[in-house]
Amino acid sequence: MPLSAETRLKAILDGTGAGTWEYNLDTGDIILNDRWASMLGYSLEELAPISFQTWESLCHPKDLGPANEALASYLNGQGPQFECVFRMMHKDGEWRHIHSRGMLLNNGKNDGTRWLMGTHLDVTEEKTSQHQLEQLAESLPGIIYTFVMEPDGQFHFSYISRKTEDLYGIHSDQAIADPQKMFDVVHPDDLQRVQDSIGLSAESLCEWVCDYRVLVEDRITWVRGVSRPERDTDGRVTWHGVITNINDQKRLELELEHLSITDELTGLFNRRYMLHKLEEAAAENERYGGIFSVISLDIDFFKAINDSWGHPTGDSVLQTIAKLIQQRTRKSDIVARTGGEEFIVLMPNTALADARHVADALRMALAAEDFVSDEGERFTVTLSAGVVSWSDDTASVRDLLSVCDRSLYEAKRAGRNRVAVRGGTNPN
Numbered sequence: 001m002p003l004s005a006e007t008r009l010k011a012i013l014d015g016t017g018a019g020t021w022e023y024n025l026d027t028g029d030i031i032l033n034d035r036w037a038s039m040l041g042y043s044l045e046e047l048a049p050i051s052f053q054t055w056e057s058l059c060h061p062k063d064l065g066p067a068n069e070a071l072a073s074y075l076n077g078q079g080p081q082f083e084c085v086f087r088m089m090h091k092d093g094e095w096r097h098i099h100s101r102g103m104l105l106n107n108g109k110n111d112g113t114r115w116l117m118g119t120h121l122d123v124t125e126e127k128t129s130q131h132q133l134e135q136l137a138e139s140l141p142g143i144i145y146t147f148v149m150e151p152d153g154q155f156h157f158s159y160i161s162r163k164t165e166d167l168y169g170i171h172s173d174q175a176i177a178d179p180q181k182m183f184d185v186v187h188p189d190d191l192q193r194v195q196d197s198i199g200l201s202a203e204s205l206c207e208w209v210c211d212y213r214v215l216v217e218d219r220i221t222w223v224r225g226v227s228r229p230e231r232d233t234d235g236r237v238t239w240h241g242v243i244t245n246i247n248d249q250k251r252l253e254l255e256l257e258h259l260s261i262t263d264e265l266t267g268l269f270n271r272r273y274m275l276h277k278l279e280e281a282a283a284e285n286e287r288y289g290g291i292f293s294v295i296s297l298d299i300d301f302f303k304a305i306n307d308s309w310g311h312p313t314g315d316s317v318l319q320t321i322a323k324l325i326q327q328r329t330r331k332s333d334i335v336a337r338t339g340g341e342e343f344i345v346l347m348p349n350t351a352l353a354d355a356r357h358v359a360d361a362l363r364m365a366l367a368a369e370d371f372v373s374d375e376g377e378r379f380t381v382t383l384s385a386g387v388v389s390w391s392d393d394t395a396s397v398r399d400l401l402s403v404c405d406r407s408l409y410e411a412k413r414a415g416r417n418r419v420a421v422r423g424g425t426n427p428n
């Protein structure tokens, strides 16, 4: 014989561990099941007589108002069901978090009155874990989150901690409601890289690690995202991770990088950086063709300047010349002090004749410059320069520089304060 609907329903409710309640809105009658009472450590007999006050007296006073408001808004037609979590006092003196859900049944008892029927579930453990997670998230120096990407590319945060406010200027509720907001504040220059790295991590299931900038009202913050992806059987990828502020670390990194490529005295690039840029330009030329030229400048009789006017005056001569070269070259040119009184200018997309023209202009500008020593004596300074262009028969950067040096040497030998040019770059 098939089980009755009532038996089946009871078995289902027993399985879920839910208490049930029925509340007649017109008569005020209340019907509770045994589980409703045992969830709070009581039997129904102990709670008798059962009325609305039975719930009221056990509910946390601070939760009564919100629960009644939730009921009122459901009865006003807002939401498909009544739903609310409130605390209730267990017989053992502990508060339990109860998740209550209910619906209105007009004809439930066939007597024309309205019955609200629902369930109670004890969600204390979930609430406690959630509270612990929130406390943990608060004490962490970054954002923790769970990010989910569907196979069709749709994405959302199933959890994100409140630190989003500090780093992204976005409330965590907003990030959950509209996850795109979290990408809208990524620096435009970094956005593509961030998206590509997420795509790569989803494909390879390798850890996602990405440093990028977040731009909130003109304030830039460097952050680092680190998270582990996992793919479920539906192809959905979920990352659990953390985003931290790395501003201090990044500033230090950038400072160190700056120091490692800069000449301290003049603020120009140093020899190491110039060699790196020359190698880059050579590789680019080999791959895509094009042209670039190099000017090597050396101050004439600089030793005599030091000897006559002192080392500090020599230093300020170097600084003045550095400024002069920077003013008279393009932004795309790279200028470095590559030795004591030697400078190199790398001029991308510049033919030999144009580079020679620039070298001559620099030579004349320096010769016209009036210098004053620490003792107030006036003097002038000249330079010699070698100019060379990268061509098809240039074998390496080393060869290019060697040809440039030979031109410079020719300029010195021919009397200084002049520019020598080499078209071919075969050092022999």
Ligand SMILES: Nc1nc2c(ncn2[C@@H]2O[C@H](COP(=O)(O)OP(=O)(O)OP(=O)(O)O)[C@@H](O)[C@H]2O)c(=O)[nH]1
Residues within 6 Å of the ligand: 265, 298, 299, 300, 301, 302, 303, 304, 306, 310, 311, 312, 313, 314, 315, 318, 339, 340, 341, 412, 416
């Ligand atoms: N003030 C100052 N002098 C430097 C610096 N680096 C190198 N020097 C000096 O630059 C001088 C270079 O001398 P030399 O290599 O003989 O060249 P020069 O006197 O310019 O002679 P030519 O190049 O042949 O015209 C040396 O006296 C170095 O001590 C620096 O940072 N500051």
